[in-house]
Amino acid sequence: MANVKLAIIYYSATGTIHGMAERLQQAGEKAGAEVRLRQVPELAPEEAISSNAAWSQHFDKTKDEPKATADDVVWADAVLFGSPTRYGNIASQLKQFIDTLGPQWAQGLLADKAYAGFTASQTAHGGQESTLLALYNTIHHFGGIVVAPGYTDPLKFADGNPYGVSHVTGATNDDPVTDAEYAALDHMATRIVTIAGKLKG
Numbered sequence: 001m002a003n004v005k006l007a008i009i010y011y012s013a014t015g016t017i018h019g020m021a022e023r024l025q026q027a028g029e030k031a032g033a034e035v036r037l038r039q040v041p042e043l044a045p046e047e048a049i050s051s052n053a054a055w056s057q058h059f060d061k062t063k064d065e066p067k068a069t070a071d072d073v074v075w076a077d078a079v080l081f082g083s084p085t086r087y088g089n090i091a092s093q094l095k096q097f098i099d100t101l102g103p104q105w106a107q108g109l110l111a112d113k114a115y116a117g118f119t120a121s122q123t124a125h126g127g128q129e130s131t132l133l134a135l136y137n138t139i140h141h142f143g144g145i146v147v148a149p150g151y152t153d154p155l156k157f158a159d160g161n162p163y164g165v166s167h168v169t170g171a172t173n174d175d176p177v178t179d180a181e182y183a184a185l186d187h188m189a190t191r192i193v194t195i196a197g198k199l200k201g
Contacts, residue, residue, distance in 0.1 A: 004197045005075055006033040006189070009068045010082030011040045011093040014054040016120045016169055016177070017082045018062060023182055024080055024118070027189035033196075036075070038068035040097040054173065068097055070104050078114040078147070078196035080189070081135055085119050088127030089134045098138055111143030114196040116188055120167040128166035136163075147195045149188045159184035 006028045012018035021037060028035045042049070042059060049055050073079055081098075083090040104110055117135045119128050136146050150162045158180040159165065165184045169175050 004031075004033040004077050004193050004200065006035045006078045006080070006193055006196070007068075007072045007076035008035065008037045008080045008082070009040065009072060009094075009097070010038075010080075010118075011042075011084070011091045011097075012058065012062075012082070013084060013091070014052070014173060015058040015061075016167060017084055017118070018058065019177060020118050020120070020165070020167065020181075020185055021080075021082050023177075023185045024082075024189045027186040028193055030186075031190045031193040033078070033189075033193045036072050037066070038072050039065050040068045040093050043093050043096060070101055073101060073113075074104055074109045076113060077200050078192045079144075080116055080118065080192065082118045083131065083135070085121035085127040085131045088130040090119075090131055105142060108143070112199065113142075113144050114147040114192050114199060115139045115142070115144045116147050116149070116192050117164040118166065118185070118188070119164065120169055122169050122171065122173055124168050126168070128161065128168075129163055132161075132163040132166070145195075145199065147192045149184065149191055152191060153187050155180070155183045155187060164188065 010021045025035050025037045083094040117132045119131045
Protein backbone atom coordinates (compact mmCIF):
# COMPACT_ATOMS: atom_id res chain seq x y z
CA MET A 1 0.00 0.00 0.00
CA ALA A 2 1.69 3.18 -1.19
CA ASN A 3 2.61 5.88 1.31
CA VAL A 4 1.63 3.91 4.43
CA LYS A 5 4.07 4.37 7.31
CA LEU A 6 4.34 1.38 9.65
CA ALA A 7 6.10 1.49 13.02
CA ILE A 8 6.99 -1.81 14.70
CA ILE A 9 7.80 -1.03 18.32
CA TYR A 10 8.77 -3.89 20.58
CA TYR A 11 10.55 -5.18 23.65
CA SER A 12 12.41 -8.48 23.50
CA ALA A 13 14.41 -10.06 26.32
CA THR A 14 15.84 -13.22 24.76
CA GLY A 15 15.12 -12.65 21.07
CA THR A 16 11.77 -14.26 20.25
CA ILE A 17 9.84 -10.99 19.91
CA HIS A 18 12.82 -9.49 18.07
CA GLY A 19 12.62 -12.25 15.46
CA MET A 20 8.86 -11.82 15.11
CA ALA A 21 9.34 -8.06 14.70
CA GLU A 22 11.90 -8.59 11.92
CA ARG A 23 9.44 -10.86 10.08
CA LEU A 24 6.75 -8.19 10.39
CA GLN A 25 9.18 -5.63 8.99
CA GLN A 26 9.81 -7.82 5.94
CA ALA A 27 6.08 -8.39 5.40
CA GLY A 28 5.26 -4.71 5.86
CA GLU A 29 7.85 -3.69 3.31
CA LYS A 30 6.61 -6.37 0.91
CA ALA A 31 3.11 -4.88 1.31
CA GLY A 32 4.51 -1.52 0.18
CA ALA A 33 4.87 0.28 3.51
CA GLU A 34 7.72 2.43 4.74
CA VAL A 35 8.73 0.67 7.96
CA ARG A 36 10.51 1.75 11.13
CA LEU A 37 11.63 -1.14 13.37
CA ARG A 38 12.31 0.20 16.86
CA GLN A 39 13.25 -1.45 20.13
CA VAL A 40 12.26 0.17 23.42
CA PRO A 41 15.07 0.69 25.94
CA GLU A 42 15.97 -2.02 28.42
CA LEU A 43 15.12 -1.08 32.01
CA ALA A 44 16.19 -4.19 33.92
CA PRO A 45 19.26 -3.96 36.16
CA GLU A 46 22.49 -5.47 34.90
CA GLU A 47 22.44 -8.24 37.49
CA ALA A 48 19.05 -9.45 36.27
CA ILE A 49 20.18 -9.47 32.63
CA SER A 50 23.46 -11.22 33.40
CA SER A 51 21.65 -13.94 35.38
CA ASN A 52 20.15 -15.29 32.14
CA ALA A 53 22.60 -16.20 29.36
CA ALA A 54 20.06 -15.82 26.54
CA TRP A 55 18.92 -12.44 27.88
CA SER A 56 22.51 -11.22 28.25
CA GLN A 57 23.45 -12.38 24.74
CA HIS A 58 20.41 -10.75 23.15
CA PHE A 59 21.00 -7.50 25.04
CA ASP A 60 24.60 -7.34 23.81
CA LYS A 61 23.57 -8.24 20.25
CA THR A 62 20.89 -5.54 19.98
CA LYS A 63 22.06 -2.76 22.31
CA ASP A 64 23.06 -0.51 19.40
CA GLU A 65 19.83 -0.94 17.41
CA PRO A 66 17.62 2.16 16.98
CA LYS A 67 15.51 2.91 20.03
CA ALA A 68 11.84 3.90 19.89
CA THR A 69 10.84 7.52 20.39
CA ALA A 70 7.46 9.22 20.56
CA ASP A 71 8.08 10.52 17.04
CA ASP A 72 7.99 6.96 15.71
CA VAL A 73 4.37 6.61 16.83
CA VAL A 74 3.35 10.10 15.70
CA TRP A 75 4.99 9.48 12.30
CA ALA A 76 3.19 6.20 11.69
CA ASP A 77 -0.16 5.46 10.08
CA ALA A 78 -0.05 1.97 11.61
CA VAL A 79 1.69 0.65 14.71
CA LEU A 80 2.47 -2.93 15.73
CA PHE A 81 3.46 -3.29 19.40
CA GLY A 82 5.31 -6.42 20.50
CA SER A 83 6.04 -7.70 23.98
CA PRO A 84 6.65 -10.97 25.78
CA THR A 85 3.95 -11.90 28.25
CA ARG A 86 4.68 -10.81 31.82
CA TYR A 87 2.14 -12.22 34.26
CA GLY A 88 -0.59 -11.89 31.63
CA ASN A 89 0.38 -8.34 30.73
CA ILE A 90 2.89 -6.50 28.57
CA ALA A 91 6.47 -6.16 29.79
CA SER A 92 7.30 -3.12 31.91
CA GLN A 93 9.82 -1.95 29.32
CA LEU A 94 7.12 -1.51 26.67
CA LYS A 95 4.64 -0.14 29.20
CA GLN A 96 7.14 2.49 30.31
CA PHE A 97 7.60 3.64 26.73
CA ILE A 98 3.84 3.84 26.20
CA ASP A 99 3.47 5.76 29.46
CA THR A 100 5.80 8.49 28.14
CA LEU A 101 3.39 9.25 25.27
CA GLY A 102 1.13 11.46 27.40
CA PRO A 103 2.04 14.73 25.64
CA GLN A 104 1.33 13.21 22.22
CA TRP A 105 -1.91 11.64 23.48
CA ALA A 106 -3.05 15.01 24.91
CA GLN A 107 -2.59 16.59 21.48
CA GLY A 108 -4.57 13.84 19.75
CA LEU A 109 -1.50 12.70 17.84
CA LEU A 110 -2.00 9.00 18.65
CA ALA A 111 -5.61 8.81 17.46
CA ASP A 112 -7.03 7.50 14.19
CA LYS A 113 -4.13 5.14 13.51
CA ALA A 114 -4.33 1.37 13.04
CA TYR A 115 -2.84 -0.70 15.87
CA ALA A 116 -2.29 -4.40 16.61
CA GLY A 117 0.00 -6.50 18.77
CA PHE A 118 2.13 -9.62 19.02
CA THR A 119 3.46 -11.57 21.97
CA ALA A 120 5.11 -14.77 23.21
CA SER A 121 5.06 -16.85 26.38
CA GLN A 122 6.65 -20.08 27.61
CA THR A 123 3.38 -21.98 27.92
CA ALA A 124 0.32 -22.36 25.71
CA HIS A 125 -2.01 -20.72 28.24
CA GLY A 126 0.57 -18.36 29.68
CA GLY A 127 -1.38 -15.14 29.20
CA GLN A 128 -1.01 -14.43 25.51
CA GLU A 129 -4.61 -13.36 24.99
CA SER A 130 -4.75 -11.27 28.17
CA THR A 131 -1.48 -9.58 27.19
CA LEU A 132 -2.89 -8.47 23.83
CA LEU A 133 -6.23 -7.44 25.33
CA ALA A 134 -4.42 -5.42 28.02
CA LEU A 135 -2.38 -3.71 25.30
CA TYR A 136 -5.57 -2.82 23.45
CA ASN A 137 -6.96 -1.06 26.53
CA THR A 138 -4.28 1.53 25.85
CA ILE A 139 -5.24 1.79 22.18
CA HIS A 140 -8.82 2.64 23.18
CA HIS A 141 -7.47 5.51 25.29
CA PHE A 142 -5.42 6.69 22.32
CA GLY A 143 -8.51 6.82 20.14
CA GLY A 144 -6.70 4.33 17.94
CA ILE A 145 -8.32 1.69 15.76
CA VAL A 146 -7.61 -1.90 16.79
CA VAL A 147 -6.94 -3.92 13.65
CA ALA A 148 -6.68 -7.38 15.15
CA PRO A 149 -6.39 -10.13 12.52
CA GLY A 150 -9.50 -11.97 13.67
CA TYR A 151 -10.29 -14.92 11.43
CA THR A 152 -9.99 -12.89 8.23
CA ASP A 153 -7.95 -15.60 6.50
CA PRO A 154 -8.15 -19.42 6.79
CA LEU A 155 -4.53 -19.47 8.00
CA LYS A 156 -5.73 -17.96 11.28
CA PHE A 157 -7.30 -21.31 12.13
CA ALA A 158 -3.77 -22.73 12.12
CA ASP A 159 -2.20 -20.23 14.51
CA GLY A 160 -5.49 -19.83 16.37
CA ASN A 161 -5.13 -16.31 17.75
CA PRO A 162 -7.68 -13.74 16.54
CA TYR A 163 -6.30 -11.04 18.86
CA GLY A 164 -2.89 -10.74 17.22
CA VAL A 165 -0.04 -13.19 16.73
CA SER A 166 1.56 -15.20 19.51
CA HIS A 167 4.20 -17.88 19.96
CA VAL A 168 4.85 -20.49 22.65
CA THR A 169 8.58 -20.72 23.39
CA GLY A 170 8.33 -23.98 25.39
CA ALA A 171 9.81 -25.24 28.63
CA THR A 172 13.37 -24.31 27.65
CA ASN A 173 12.24 -20.99 26.14
CA ASP A 174 13.78 -21.70 22.74
CA ASP A 175 11.16 -23.40 20.56
CA PRO A 176 11.43 -21.79 17.10
CA VAL A 177 8.64 -19.78 15.51
CA THR A 178 6.62 -22.09 13.26
CA ASP A 179 5.59 -21.72 9.63
CA ALA A 180 1.99 -21.18 10.77
CA GLU A 181 3.10 -18.29 12.97
CA TYR A 182 5.24 -16.77 10.22
CA ALA A 183 2.20 -16.93 7.93
CA ALA A 184 0.12 -15.25 10.63
CA LEU A 185 2.74 -12.49 11.05
CA ASP A 186 2.76 -11.91 7.29
CA HIS A 187 -1.03 -11.72 7.25
CA MET A 188 -1.18 -9.29 10.18
CA ALA A 189 1.38 -6.95 8.62
CA THR A 190 -0.33 -7.02 5.23
CA ARG A 191 -3.76 -6.49 6.78
CA ILE A 192 -2.75 -3.53 8.95
CA VAL A 193 -0.95 -1.85 6.03
CA THR A 194 -4.04 -2.35 3.85
CA ILE A 195 -6.46 -1.00 6.48
CA ALA A 196 -4.16 1.93 7.32
CA GLY A 197 -4.04 2.78 3.62
CA LYS A 198 -7.83 2.86 3.47
CA LEU A 199 -8.00 5.03 6.60
CA LYS A 200 -5.40 7.38 5.19
CA GLY A 201 -7.26 7.58 1.87
